[in-house]
Amino acid sequence: MNPFTAWFALFFAAVFTQNILLTNYLGMCPFLGASREIKTSFGLGAAVVFVMTFTTPLNWILYHRLLIPLGLEYLGLIVFICLIAAFTQLIELVIERVSDALYASLGIFLPLITVNCAILGASLFMVARSYTFLQTTAYGFGGGLGWMLAILAMAGIRQRIAKNRLPRGLEGAGIALIIAGLMAMAFTGFTGITAPS
Amino acid sequence: MKTAARRLFLENLGANNPVFAQVLGICSTLAVTNRVRNTVVMSLGVIFTLTAANLIVSLLRRHIPARVRMMSEVLIIATFVLLFDILLRAFSPEISRQLGPYVGLIITNCIIMGRAEAFALSHPPGLSALDGLSSGLGYAYVLLLIATIREILGAGTFLEMRVLGEGWMPWTLLAMAPGAFFVLALLVWILKGWVLARPAAEGSPS
Amino acid sequence: MTPLRQTSFRNRLAPVLFVTLLSALLIAVVSAAHLITRPVVERNRTRYLQRAVLEAAGWTVPASSSQMEALFESRARLVPEAPDAPFAVVQDPGGRDDRLVFLETGRGLWGPIQAAVAFSSLDGAMAGIAFVAHNETPGLGARIEEPAFRRQFIGKRPPLALSSSASTGSPNPSEMDGLTGATITSQGVRDLINRAAQRVRPDIKSATPTAPEMLLER
Numbered sequence: 001m002n003p004f005t006a007w008f009a010l011f012f013a014a015v016f017t018q019n020i021l022l023t024n025y026l027g028m029c030p031f032l033g034a035s036r037e038i039k040t041s042f043g044l045g046a047a048v049v050f051v052m053t054f055t056t057p058l059n060w061i062l063y064h065r066l067l068i069p070l071g072l073e074y075l076g077l078i079v080f081i082c083l084i085a086a087f088t089q090l091i092e093l094v095i096e097r098v099s100d101a102l103y104a105s106l107g108i109f110l111p112l113i114t115v116n117c118a119i120l121g122a123s124l125f126m127v128a129r130s131y132t133f134l135q136t137t138a139y140g141f142g143g144g145l146g147w148m149l150a151i152l153a154m155a156g157i158r159q160r161i162a163k164n165r166l167p168r169g170l171e172g173a174g175i176a177l178i179i180a181g182l183m184a185m186a187f188t189g190f191t192g193i194t195a196p197s
Numbered sequence: 198m199k200t201a202a203r204r205l206f207l208e209n210l211g212a213n214n215p216v217f218a219q220v221l222g223i224c225s226t227l228a229v230t231n232r233v234r235n236t237v238v239m240s241l242g243v244i245f246t247l248t249a250a251n252l253i254v255s256l257l258r259r260h261i262p263a264r265v266r267m268m269s270e271v272l273i274i275a276t277f278v279l280l281f282d283i284l285l286r287a288f289s290p291e292i293s294r295q296l297g298p299y300v301g302l303i304i305t306n307c308i309i310m311g312r313a314e315a316f317a318l319s320h321p322p323g324l325s326a327l328d329g330l331s332s333g334l335g336y337a338y339v340l341l342l343i344a345t346i347r348e349i350l351g352a353g354t355f356l357e358m359r360v361l362g363e364g365w366m367p368w369t370l371l372a373m374a375p376g377a378f379f380v381l382a383l384l385v386w387i388l389k390g391w392v393l394a395r396p397a398a399e400g401s402p403s
Numbered sequence: 404m405t406p407l408r409q410t411s412f413r414n415r416l417a418p419v420l421f422v423t424l425l426s427a428l429l430i431a432v433v434s435a436a437h438l439i440t441r442p443v444v445e446r447n448r449t450r451y452l453q454r455a456v457l458e459a460a461g462w463t464v465p466a467s468s469s470q471m472e473a474l475f476e477s478r479a480r481l482v483p484e485a486p487d488a489p490f491a492v493v494q495d496p497g498g499r500d501d502r503l504v505f506l507e508t509g510r511g512l513w514g515p516i517q518a519a520v521a522f523s524s525l526d527g528a529m530a531g532i533a534f535v536a537h538n539e540t541p542g543l544g545a546r547i548e549e550p551a552f553r554r555q556f557i558g559k560r561p562p563l564a565l566s567s568s569a570s571t572g573s574p575n576p577s578e579m580d581g582l583t584g585a586t587i588t589s590q591g592v593r594d595l596i597n598r599a600a601q602r603v604r605p606d607i608k609s610a611t612p613t614a615p616e617m618l619l620e621r
Contacts, residue, residue: 022374025223026224026302027224028227077275077278077279078429085267085268114267115310117224120302121298125298127298128298129515130515169385174382174389175382177378177385178379181375184378188373188374262418265422272429279436280432280436283436283440287440287447290444373540373543
């Protein structure tokens with residue numbers, strides 16, 4: 001299998017069959033709490049895509065080119081989260097200076113991203129699954145895109161049912177979880193499509 | 198002081214429960230709720246981190262500069278998570294292997310950060326530690342409920358011991374992601390709708 | 404009212420200093436814990452590997468670590484590293500067969516699967532398999548660790564193909580049963596076994612398909 005197909009297969013898997021939110025349960029808090037409107041979800045999703053696409057490969061470099069040669073892999077967790085925090089802060093500063101519009105639609109979500117389990121999770125899974133650098137780029141980008149897809153779908157559905165009456169206790173998180181479960185089931189259908197190993 | 202402590206403790210288990218009242222922090226543990234044993238270990242990790250981090254943040258609360266407040270909290274939480282991970286890998290390698298990267302994800306568990314911000318920064322150490330402990334326990338029992346349902350019905354075992362007969366066809370859906378969402382939704386519905394006995398405010402943290 | 408200079412210091416330098424000191428302290432604590440537990444972790448890893456090697460070779464390994472280590476000492480011999488060489492040669496419980504145990508890695512759903520695959524030196528058939536490391540889902544892919552799944556490989560002759568029949572326990576020595584709901588994991592196991600077999604007898608062609616194919620989840 002040529003490298004392009006391999007990259008695309010992993011990318012496809014990261015978006016659909018191994019969706020970081022619906023299969024690995026990562027990034028749930030904003031998913032359940034902030035997914036009522038498509039507009040906010042889009043901003044949040046875009047922020048996640050941006051941060052995940054860059055921090056995962058950056059963490060790969062830090063892990064494989066700095067921590068391992070020094071025998072400090074056990075500090076991986078702290079290093080990853082520091083990089084994510086630093087990167088998010090930096091990007092927030094840059095966006096704030098560069099474009100008000102971009103800041104309003106994306107920048108305000110950035111502080112939330114630091115504690116989004118999905119971002120850190122992507123880096124941790126990258127280590128656990130021993131991905132190469134190329135695989136990491138596919139996984140980081142695909143993972144973020146998959147997360148955004150899930151939250152957009154969730155927001156779309158919730159906007160649709162916003163006027164409906166729900167059983168007491170099911171409003172808010174309850175119905176969001178059921179929707180998530182149904183979406184997870186739907187996404188499982190994608191696992192029938194695989195690329196050769 | 199004693200009654201305040203007791204009220205705090207009970208609140209965190211019930212009305213202010215991090216999982217079904219505030220819907221926080223499920224990410225890191227939901228993945229391991231298909232096995233009760235793994236959930237027990239993860240919950241211990243969360244309780245340990247919550248209590249210790251709350252304690253330290255509270256002790257340092259007058260010294261942390263405002264600008265680096267979140268960063269400092271993250272560092273303190275990360276330390277305890279790492280300590281837990283290291284201890285687990287040394288003394289329970291089998292479970293550490295099964296939990297994989299999810300132990301590290303305790304850092305991003307919103308409850309820990311949430312309690313540090315909302316409570317530990319403005320309360321004395323003793324009470325903060327208690328808050329951490331009780332929030333952790335409140336979190337733990339809900340997840341253990343989920344895990345019990347998922348393991349018994351999804352695999353026919355409880356704590357790795359077979360409880361349903363060999364002929365039991367496991368409800369594999371419960372062992373997969375959708376199962377976790379549905380079981381949690383069910384529990385949230387029951388606990389929120391009946392225990393709290395009034396229409397709950399939508400997803401807002403108390 | 405503090406003079407401007409002092410405010411500037413307090414605003415800029417103090418936070419950086421604080422975070423640096425805090426980080427240094429916390430990293431020190433974590434490093435100490437890591438160093439203290441490192442020998443234990445290493446020993447666990449070695450024991451785990453030894454246990455897997457013994458199990459693959461057909462032994463019922465005693466639960467106690469010291470007994471397991473004694474067994475390994477007496478019956479197993481590590482082989483010096485060389486391409487295609489086995490990891491260890493282990494005497495079988497019957498005492499008549501030297502089993503060649505290879506460490507091989509395959510690709511599972513959630514990451515690499517590492518296994519110890521044992522072959523009989525008498526007739527080249529598989530003697531057993533034991534899993535060293537994997538990331539598969541408990542209750543689904545992780546069931547490859549169960550004795551019921553591993554038992555089927557005794558006597559099989561790779562290259563193996565996944566059995567397409569619904570019933571389990573195919574007597575065909577070239578077929579293996581997969582795990583329901585864990586197709587990718589099963590394929591990973593199949594591929595690593597076939598690769599290990601290639602190291603025993605290089606003339607066996609690998610059964611891994613090279614053309615893209617659409618596979619249906621069972």
